[in-house]
Amino acid sequence: MNPGKYSMGIGDRFGHQGISQLRAINEAEEKGIILTPVWNKSNREHLITGTSPEDVRKEADDAIRATGFNRPYFVDADHINLDSVGRFITSSDYFTIDVAAFIGKKASDDRVNDFLSKAKNYTGTLKIDGIRAPFNVTPDYLERMSAKYLQAAFMAGEIFRRIAGSKGQKEFVSEISIDEVAEAQQPSDLFFILMMLSMEKIPVQTIAPKFSGRFNKGVDYAGDPQKFAAEFESDILVIKRAIDEFGLPPELKLSVHSGSDKFSIYPLIGNIIRKHNSGIHIKTAGTTWLEEVIGLAISEGEALRFVKELSIEALKREEELCAPYKDVIDISKEKLPAEDLIKNWSSQDFANSLRHIPGNRRYNPDFRQLIHVAYKLAALRIEEYISLLEINSETVGECVYENLYKRHISGIFGM
Numbered sequence: 271m272n273p274g275k276y277s278m279g280i281g282d283r284f285g286h287q288g289i290s291q292l293r294a295i296n297e298a299e300e301k302g303i304i305l306t307p308v309w310n311k312s313n314r315e316h317l318i319t320g321t322s323p324e325d326v327r328k329e330a331d332d333a334i335r336a337t338g339f340n341r342p343y344f345v346d347a348d349h350i351n352l353d354s355v356g357r358f359i360t361s362s363d364y365f366t367i368d369v370a371a372f373i374g375k376k377a378s379d380d381r382v383n384d385f386l387s388k389a390k391n392y393t394g395t396l397k398i399d400g401i402r403a404p405f406n407v408t409p410d411y412l413e414r415m416s417a418k419y420l421q422a423a424f425m426a427g428e429i430f431r432r433i434a435g436s437k438g439q440k441e442f443v444s445e446i447s448i449d450e451v452a453e454a455q456q457p458s459d460l461f462f463i464l465m466m467l468s469m470e471k472i473p474v475q476t477i478a479p480k481f482s483g484r485f486n487k488g489v490d491y492a493g494d495p496q497k498f499a500a501e502f503e504s505d506i507l508v509i510k511r512a513i514d515e516f517g518l519p520p521e522l523k524l525s526v527h528s529g530s531d532k533f534s535i536y537p538l539i540g541n542i543i544r545k546h547n548s549g550i551h552i553k554t555a556g557t558t559w560l561e562e563v564i565g566l567a568i569s570e571g572e573a574l575r576f577v578k579e580l581s582i583e584a585l586k587r588e589e590e591l592c593a594p595y596k597d598v599i600d601i602s603k604e605k606l607p608a609e610d611l612i613k614n615w616s617s618q619d620f621a622n623s624l625r626h627i628p629g630n631r632r633y634n635p636d637f638r639q640l641i642h643v644a645y646k647l648a649a650l651r652i653e654e655y656i657s658l659l660e661i662n663s664e665t666v667g668e669c670v671y672e673n674l675y676k677r678h679i680s681g682i683f684g685m
C-alpha cells in the first residue's frame with residue numbers, strides 16, 4: 271500500500287462533505303497535481319462526536335462510489351496508540367502511530383546498548399548532501415537521543431506489530447507521529463529517530479515531526495517562516511539519506527500535521543518539495559467543520575440562528591471546549607466577540623469574522639479558534655445540525671470545496 275507522492279489528509283467531523291472534498295482533489299488532478307485523499311479522524315474526535323471508525327470508512331467509500339473516483343484512497347486511524355488502535359483495525363488502511371507520550375521514557379538496557387553501538391559509527395561530523403553545516407554528533411548527543419526517543423521507537427514497533435499481526439504487513443500505510451509535544455525535533459534528531467525506527471523494522475512511509483514554531487488549529491503559522499523553511503528542507507534531505515542508509519521504504523516522506531490554514535508557509539513547502547522532487551503528506555485537520563458553520567451562516571434564516579446560538583454557547587463553555595486542545599490553540603479571551611455583537615451580526619458579518627481571509631478587517635482568529643473546537647456543541651444537537659446541513663447542502667458544499675481547493679491545495683501546489 272502506497273499513498274503516492276502527494277497525499278492529503280482531509281478531515282470531516284460530521285461525515286457529510288466527502289463529495290465536496292473529492293471535487294477539490296479532482297480539480298487538482300485536472301491541473302496536473304495527483305493527490306491521494308486520506309480521510310482522517312482521531313480517537314479524540316470520535317469520542318467528542320460520538321462516531322466510530324466505521325463511519326469514516328463508510329463516508330469515504332460512499333463519496334468514492336458517488337463520484338466515480340478511480341484512484342487509491344485511504345482511511346487514516348489518526349493519532350492512535352496501543353490502547354486506542356483496536357477499534358480502528360478493520361476500518362482503516364492508514365495508521366498514524368502516535369508515540370509522543372513515550373518520548374523521554376526509559377528503554378531497556380539491551381536496546382540502549384544496541385542503539386549506541388550502531389550509532390557510534392556516526393560520531394564526529396555527519397555530512398548530509400545539500401545541508402551546509404554538518405551535524406556535530408557527540409557521544410553525549412547520542413546518549414541524549416537514546417534517552418529521549420528510543421522507548422518511543424520501541425512502542426511504535428509494538429503498535430506496528432499489533433496492526434500487522436491483525437491485518438498483514440502489506441495491507442496498510444504506516445505513519446509515525448511525534449508532533450504533539452512541546453519541543454521541536456531538529457533535522458539531526460530526525461536522522462537518529464529514523465535509525466531507531468529501522469532498528470524496529472518498521473517500514474515507515476511517512477513521519478510527522480514537530481517543526482519549530484506554532485501550528486495552532488485553523489489559523490496561520492506563528493513563527494519565522496524562513497527558519498521553518500530551512501528546517502523543513504533539511505528534514506527532506508535527512509529523509510533521502512536515511513532511506514539509503516537504513517534501508518527504509520523509498521517512498522518515505524514527511525507528513526505535515528498543519529492544523530490547517532498555514533498560508534504563510536504553504537508556498538515555501540511547495541517550492542521545497544518541487545526543488546527536491548520529494549513527496550509530502552499534508553493533513554489539513556478539521557476546518558471542514560468551520561466551512562460548514564460559514565455555509566450555514568450565509569444560508570441565513572434557521573441556519574444562521576443555529577450557528578449564532580452555537581457561538582454564544584461556545585463563549586460560555588470556552589474552558590471546557592478548549593481543554594482537550596490546550597496545546598494547539600492560543601485564544602485571547604478579550605478579543606472574542608461579545609454575545610450582543612454576535613446576536614446583531616448579519617450573515618456576512620458572521621462569515622467574515624470566521625472565514626480565514628487575513629486581509630479582511632472583520633476576520634477574528636480568536637473567534638475562529640474557539641469555533642474550531644466547538645464542534646462538540648453541534649454533536650449535542652446532532653439531528654438539528656445534520657438536517658440543516660442537508661437542507662443547505664449546496665451552499666455548504668461550495669464553501670468546503672472552495673476552501674480546500676483555493677486556499678489549501680492551490681497554496682501548496684501553486685496553481
Ligand SMILES: [Zn+2]
Nearest residue numbers: 447449450527
Ligand atoms: Zn498531529
